[in-house]
Amino acid sequence: xxxxxxxxxxxxxxxxxxxxxxxxxxxxxxxxxxxxxxxxxxxxxxxxxxxxxxxxxxxxxxxxxxxxxxxxxxxxxxxxxxxxxxxxxxxxxxxxxxxxxxxxxxxxxxxxxxxxxxxxxxxxxxxxxxxxxxxxxxxxxxxxxxxxxxxxxxxxxxxxxxxxxxxxxxxxxxxxxxxxxxxxxxxxxxxxxxxxxxxxxxxxxxxxxxxxxxxxxxxxxxxxxxxxxxxxxxxxxxxxxxxxxxxxxxxxxxxxxxxxxxxxxxxxxxxxxxxxxxxxxxxxxxxxxxxxxxxxxxxxxxxxxxxxxxxxxxxxxxxxxxxxxxxxxxxxxxxxxxxxxxxxxxxxxxxxxxxxxxxxxxxxxxxxxxxxxxxxxxxxxxxxxxxxxxxxxxxxxxxxxxxxxxxxxxxxxxxxxxxxxxxxxxxxxxxxxxxxxxxxxxxxxxxxxxxxxxxxxxxxxxxxxxxxxxxxxxxxxxxxxxxxxxxxxxxxxxxxxxxxxxxxxxxxxxxxxxxxxxxxxxxxxxxxxxxxxxxxxxxxxxxxxxxxxxxxxxxxxxxxxxxxxxxxxxxxxxxxxxxxxxxxxxxxxxxxxxxxxxxxxxxxxxxxxxxxxxxxxxxxxxxxxxxxxxxx
Amino acid sequence: xxxxxxxxxxxxxxxxxxxxxxxxxxxxxxxxxxxxxxxxxxxxxxxxxxxxxxxxxxxxxxxxxxxxxxxxxxxxxxxxxxxxxxxxxxxxxxxxxxxxxxxxxxxxxxxxxx
Numbered sequence: 001x002x003x004x005x006x007x008x009x010x011x012x013x014x015x016x017x018x019x020x021x022x023x024x025x026x027x028x029x030x031x032x033x034x035x036x037x038x039x040x041x042x043x044x045x046x047x048x049x050x051x052x053x054x055x056x057x058x059x060x061x062x063x064x065x066x067x068x069x070x071x072x073x074x075x076x077x078x079x080x081x082x083x084x085x086x087x088x089x090x091x092x093x094x095x096x097x098x099x100x101x102x103x104x105x106x107x108x109x110x111x112x113x114x115x116x117x118x119x120x121x122x123x124x125x126x127x128x129x130x131x132x133x134x135x136x137x138x139x140x141x142x143x144x145x146x147x148x149x150x151x152x153x154x155x156x157x158x159x160x161x162x163x164x165x166x167x168x169x170x171x172x173x174x175x176x177x178x179x180x181x182x183x184x185x186x187x188x189x190x191x192x193x194x195x196x197x198x199x200x201x202x203x204x205x206x207x208x209x210x211x212x213x214x215x216x217x218x219x220x221x222x223x224x225x226x227x228x229x230x231x232x233x234x235x236x237x238x239x240x241x242x243x244x245x246x247x248x249x250x251x252x253x254x255x256x257x258x259x260x261x262x263x264x265x266x267x268x269x270x271x272x273x274x275x276x277x278x279x280x281x282x283x284x285x286x287x288x289x290x291x292x293x294x295x296x297x298x299x300x301x302x303x304x305x306x307x308x309x310x311x312x313x314x315x316x317x318x319x320x321x322x323x324x325x326x327x328x329x330x331x332x333x334x335x336x337x338x339x340x341x342x343x344x345x346x347x348x349x350x351x352x353x354x355x356x357x358x359x360x361x362x363x364x365x366x367x368x369x370x371x372x373x374x375x376x377x378x379x380x381x382x383x384x385x386x387x388x389x390x391x392x393x394x395x396x397x398x399x400x401x402x403x404x405x406x407x408x409x410x411x412x413x414x415x416x417x418x419x420x421x422x423x424x425x426x427x428x429x430x431x432x433x434x435x436x437x438x439x440x441x442x443x444x445x446x447x448x449x450x451x452x453x454x455x456x457x458x459x460x461x462x463x464x465x466x467x468x469x470x471x472x473x474x475x476x477x478x479x480x481x482x483x484x485x486x487x488x489x490x491x492x493x494x495x496x497x498x499x500x501x502x503x504x505x506x507x508x509x510x511x512x513x514x515x516x517x518x519x520x521x522x523x524x525x526x527x528x529x530x531x532x533x534x535x536x537x538x539x540x541x542x543x544x545x546x547x548x549x550x551x552x553x554x555x556x557x558x559x560x561x562x563x564x565x566x567x568x569x570x571x572x573x574x575x576x577x578x579x580x581x582x583x584x585x586x587x588x589x590x591x592x593x594x595x596x597x598x599x600x601x602x603x604x605x606x607x608x609x610x611x612x613x614x615x616x617x618x619x620x621x622x623x624x625x626x627x628x629x630x631x632x
Numbered sequence: 633x634x635x636x637x638x639x640x641x642x643x644x645x646x647x648x649x650x651x652x653x654x655x656x657x658x659x660x661x662x663x664x665x666x667x668x669x670x671x672x673x674x675x676x677x678x679x680x681x682x683x684x685x686x687x688x689x690x691x692x693x694x695x696x697x698x699x700x701x702x703x704x705x706x707x708x709x710x711x712x713x714x715x716x717x718x719x720x721x722x723x724x725x726x727x728x729x730x731x732x733x734x735x736x737x738x739x740x741x742x743x744x745x746x
Contacts, residue, residue: 240699240711241742244657247666252741255656259715259740283656283667326744447720448743467743468710478702478710481722513744575720 006033007220008070008526013042014112014134016127018203019060019119023134025112034529038069039504040096040460041543042114043085047094048550050118057089057195058177058202060120066168066183066208067114069506070526072104073217073299076229077236078511080105080299082168082191083503088461089179089195090360090415091437093551096460096500097193100306100508101186102166103210105299110213121204126154126169130211139206146353147171147184154209163299169207170197171355173403177201178413180360180439184352188296188306188322192357193439194461195415220528228522233302235514242513248284249305249510253326254334255283261447261575264330266337266389267366268432268444268566271574277339282329290341293323303511314342315393321349330442331362336369337389347392347399354403360439363432364402364416365395376427383407415439417564432567435560438462440567447576449488452568453588456561457492459547465495469513473533474498483576485584486591493595497540504543541596542613545605548598549615549622558603561589599631606631648676648733652689654696657741658712661696682716682737683708683727711742 005011012025028036036042043065055061065085072079081100088095107115110131124139141157142150151167158165168185174197181197184190185207219225236242244252257263258279261271273279280286291309298306307323324332324345332351333344351358369389371377379386383401387394401409411419420431432440434456441463445452451463458464468491472478476494480487502512505523512519520531531539551557562568562585570580581588593600597609607619607627623631653671660666674685686708690697702709708727715738716725731737 240661240695240709241744243660244666244741245744248657250744252657253744256713256741256743259655259738260713260720260743262743280668285665285667443743471710472702472704477707478705479708481726482720483722510744575715575718576723577719579723 004030006030006070006527006529007218008074008523009033010108010111010113010215010217012112014115014129016115016117016136017119018117018121018125018136018205021136023136028113033070033527037504037539038072038113038506039067039083040085040500041504041539043067043083043096044094044543044546044550046116047085047087048546051087051550053553053555055087057087057092057199060203061118062087062199062202064117064196064199064203064205065114066103068104068107069504071522072506073108074219074225074526075300076225076507076511076522077233077303078298078301078508079506080301081189081506081508082107084183084191084196086196086199087554088193089177089181089198090439091194091461091556093194093436093461093554093556094459094547095194095196096503096547097191097196097462098503098509099168099183099185099189099191100298101189102163102212102299103168103185103208104506106166106210106212108213108217109215110210111215115208117203117205120202124204124206126207126209127205128209129213131213131215142206143175144172147355148187148353150207151185151187154207158209158211160211164212166210166212167207169205170200171353171403173355173413174198174201175206176403176405176413178356178402178405179415179418180357182355182357184355188308188349188352189298190352190357192359197355219526221525224525225522228518228525232511232514232518232522235518236303236511239513244284245303245305245510245513247304248288249303249307250326251284251287254287254329255279257326257443259575261571261577262443262445264335264362264442264444267335267363267370267430268446268569269370269572271444271447271571271576274339281341287329287341288323291323291345296322298508301508301511305510309345311342311346314340314346316346319346321345322352324348327442328358331358335362335366335442336395337366338392338395339390340392343392347395350396350399354399356399356402357439359442360415361399362442363439364412364419365398367416367420367427367431368398368412370430371427374426376425376430377423381408429565431564433564434567435562435564436556444571445563445567446569446571446579446581447482447574449482449485449581449588450492452563452581453489453492453592456563457589457592459544459551464499464544465492466499466509468495469498470515471495473515473517474537483579485588489588489591490595493592496544496596497537500540500543501536504539538613542615544596545610545613545615548603548605549618552603552622558589558600601630604631608632649673650676650680650685650731650733650735650737652685652737652739654739658696658699658739661699662693676731676733680731681728682714682721682725682731685731685737686714712739713742714739
């Protein structure tokens with residue numbers, strides 16, 4: 001057995017038992033590193049092995065895993081992030097959600113590849129890390145602070161600024177166990193899905209604060225790593241698709257998705273822009289240059305993606321905010337009928353500060369606005385608050401009520417699925433969610449069938465396969481008819497695995513929009529291994545299968561794999577008007593199940609697949625002694 | 633010497649034509665700044681389809697051609713989205729559906745998520 005730590009790794013996992021105030025490190029063998037890589041995969045392993053079905057999301061023994069990967073901290077673009085894995089509050093199932101910034105790099109420089117929380121503290125604490133100093137410190141002074149104030153306070157306390165310290169934690173929403181609370185950090189980066197912030201809040205951990213450590217990271221082949229990093233950067237700068245991402249991040253999404261009928265407008269009630277809206281103001285250059293702006297790049301990243309901006313006008317003029325991602329413009333803007341760019345930008349940062357998922361916020365507030373307009377929710381129910389389409393100030397007031405769980409905010413803090421089910425009647429028909437409870441991303445998936453199918457079948461609390469990236473490399477067509485049920489289901493099933501591989505590298509999903517071959521070159525140069533495209537995909541599918549098995553064990557099965565009534569409805573106008581997914585849904589599931597080789601009845605990965613993936617040890621637990629003939 | 637697009641535009645004023653607009657980012661591939669809209673009117677050839685019209689437009693625009701075409705298959709690639717008369721390809725038109733006089737094709741960038 002090899003004993004040395006592979007290049008790219010710190011060599012230890014940090015374990016934190018909050019109940020017993022105990023902190024220790026756990027080494028992994030080189031074989032383990034090769035098998036589990038990092039990020040989502042290492043999280044999935046720990047989740048499956050250490051969280052039995054009776055440990056719900058709010059049980060002290062739930063695990064909260066913040067993991068990096070082998071590229072984090074190395075000079076490959078976008079490698080400062082973390083992947084959060086836990087049993088989440090929205091689906092009460094597996095979660096794998098990613099954020100960027102500097103956390104991953106700082107953690108590695110302190111000598112750790114991941115942090116695993118277990119137990120529950122008996123007081124509010126934050127975890128402080130600086131090389132070998134790892135302490136749970138009292139967080140009383142941070143309580144009630146939003147995610148930006150919290151970082152300001154800790155920076156001041158420690159006399160640090162800029163990227164000398166990375167802080168990821170929860171806002172008031174996480175403290176109050178809002179189900180769609182997030183873990184946010186480094187001023188504008190968010191691990192947003194499946195209520196991972198509520199899990200952190202339940203454990204009474206306000207933040208993790210990592211001073212940039214002093215340890216070096218070794219690459220097995222430093223020259224090869226620089227070459228691979230350069231190849232990836234060149235691809236991102238010159239590929240016809242990623243060129244826009246390189247220059248403007250996700251800003252082009254607003255205009256592009258409007259053209260596709262996939263920009264969600266006013267809670268899916270229309271796909272046409274309001275009369276008189278000047279869409280030239282929503283093009284990427286105008287969105288960026290309409291504000292005084294500065295680059296706010298993540299660790300080792302050369303993309304012109306993340307920015308900070310100054311609000312040029314309005315009641316909050318002069319405030320510094322985070323330039324919204326496409327999904328910020330969507331959730332804090334179009335989904336709630338808000339087409340004032342300055343107001344939407346302000347609201348987006350308010351959402352990050354309070355610490356809730358901007359996608360769920362958009363579906364929830366859009367639902368409230370529609371319900372008020374139609375008389376399904378009254379002003380009295382909202383404590384006298386009038387909430388009309390596009391009213392940013394009223395939306396912010398609701399946000400604060402939700403974050404504090406006050407008045408109707410207490411019900412809304414449960415998320416739109418539970419709130420609408422509780423309210424019932426016509427209101428229930430207007431809500432956008434999956435039956436599992438997962439939050440759809442900030443698009444109108446009625447014109448993106450692959451994403452609706454992916455969201456409903458995924459085992460991560462969000463999209464699991466994600467958008468196709470260079471699908472030809474995987475033997476898939478460059479383009480399919482987006483409304484062909486068979487082609488869509490085959491594509492989504494066939495793409496499974498790639499995103500898990502990316503997430504396990506410790507790299508951003510945007511800077512991994514290159515070939516898997518390029519990513520393998522970077523991984524191999526870092527570690528000295530010989531990963532191939534086939535092994536990368538097999539690795540990713542193994543992660544999918546494990547998370548799927550976890551969810552089935554938690555009682556989240558195929559019967560929940562469908563959209564809510566509004567989510568799966570027919571667009572009434574716009575580029576996808578009249579197209580209905582509902583008549584094809586069951587057939588699409590049939591094709592998807594056949595493609596991924598899961599059992600259609602139980603949802604479980606079939607034994608033959610488990611054997612192929614090296615997960616045969618799961619067969620007795622998942623299938624028992626006698627495997628039914630349909631699943632053989 | 634006028635380009636084929638210029639010639640087509642002139643012809644299109646008198647003859648049956650189809651309009652191809654590039655918007656936002658995709659204008660970079662037709663000599664624009666990456667914002668707003670650049671339109672081209674093409675004389676409609678007999679039995680013209682979206683595929684043949686795009687092929688003609690991109691003949692003199694190598695960046696657009698590269699962005700439109702999947703090099704392996706020669707088919708329409710993944711980088712550019714195509715909308716015909718306000719509907720996504722696959723709703724009312726396919727790439728090989730015949731175009732009528734006055735039909736409008738809109739090109740914009742691929743959806744990138746996030």
